[in-house]
Amino acid sequence: MTCHYCNEEAVAYSYGKGYCREHFNMYFRGKVRSVIDKFQIKGKIAVALSGGKDSLALFHALHFLKMDLIPFYINLGIPSYSPASEKACEKICHDLGYTLQKIDLADYGISLEEHEKPCSVCGTVKRYLMNRFAHENGCKYVATGHNLSDIVTFALHNLANANIMNFRGNRPFLPGREEYNMVAKIKPLFYLTDKECMNYTSINNLEYVKEKCPFSREAPTLKIKKWVHAMEEEMPGMMLNMAKSFWRLEEKMDDEIKLNRCSICGYPSYGRICKFCRIAGRSKGK
Numbered sequence: 001m002t003c004h005y006c007n008e009e010a011v012a013y014s015y016g017k018g019y020c021r022e023h024f025n026m027y028f029r030g031k032v033r034s035v036i037d038k039f040q041i042k043g044k045i046a047v048a049l050s051g052g053k054d055s056l057a058l059f060h061a062l063h064f065l066k067m068d069l070i071p072f073y074i075n076l077g078i079p080s081y082s083p084a085s086e087k088a089c090e091k092i093c094h095d096l097g098y099t100l101q102k103i104d105l106a107d108y109g110i111s112l113e114e115h116e117k118p119c120s121v122c123g124t125v126k127r128y129l130m131n132r133f134a135h136e137n138g139c140k141y142v143a144t145g146h147n148l149s150d151i152v153t154f155a156l157h158n159l160a161n162a163n164i165m166n167f168r169g170n171r172p173f174l175p176g177r178e179e180y181n182m183v184a185k186i187k188p189l190f191y192l193t194d195k196e197c198m199n200y201t202s203i204n205n206l207e208y209v210k211e212k213c214p215f216s217r218e219a220p221t222l223k224i225k226k227w228v229h230a231m232e233e234e235m236p237g238m239m240l241n242m243a244k245s246f247w248r249l250e251e252k253m254d255d256e257i258k259l260n261r262c263s264i265c266g267y268p269s270y271g272r273i274c275k276f277c278r279i280a281g282r283s284k285g286k
């Protein structure tokens with residue numbers, strides 16, 4: 001097949017159309033741009049790099065859209081996986097001319113291996129450290145590499161577990177709240193599937209970490225994602241429609257959120273002391 005827009009050989013396919021390298025890059029960055037434009041994103045963006053294909057694709061696309069970026073990496077201290085991830089983040093920063101900023105979980109006295117539910121602790125500490133890093137570095141936004149497949153999978157997983165309180169993060173943009181030291185969160189890959197992100201990394205020769213996190217091997221969400229992708233094959237566009245539905249549902253739920261500022265660290269918390277401070281053992285005797 002040739003590219004839909006020129007006579008070059010197609011190297012990627014999306015929704016039945018073939019794309020050459022140049023036109024696929026335009027298509028991909030155009031989808032990222034549409035999120036940036038819709039929410040009028042201006043100014044410094046902290047980009048959370050994990051070393052995985054999505055965060056590298058995100059960073060690369062934002063760089064070529066000439067956004068003002070501070071890439072950072074959270075070292076979770078997971079043997080073999082973390083060093084490989086860090087290397088991938090270092091490589092792309094070097095190639096694009098940035099200095100990678102690093103945060104070490106060990107500096108906060110937290111070790112994921114010591115926890116019974118490492119994935120849940122990991123999610124909490126990453127969210128916390130991302131926000132804190134962005135806030136301390138004068139960024140109005142933190143951008144993460146969640147793509148369309150992740151968003152739909154996450155929402156279905158929560159629905160399947162009757163977990164309505166966690167039914168958040170389904171939108172491409174969550175406004176910040178200065179009074180709680182909370183920066184805005186953006187998901188510029190909102191309109192792009194797993195497969196499209198994979199195509200973008202391979203077309204642009206981005207070296208992402210192939211290793212999977214050892215804690216996530218049996219994650220139930222992996223099964224849901226497989227199922228979501230199988231449905232998408234049958235009904236192209238289904239993921240996008242679902243994501244848009246979840247987005248609207250979440251908007252309707254908004255006023256229920258009651259936030260405080262953590263009495264120890266000053267960052268947003270549902271209770272008096274935030275989950276991060278509890279995990280880091282700072283709440284003892286408070």
Ligand SMILES: [Zn+2]
Pocket residue numbers: 003004005006007008019020021022023
């Ligand atoms: Zn073309």
Ligand SMILES: [Zn+2]
Pocket residue numbers: 262263264265266267273274275276277
């Ligand atoms: Zn705290």
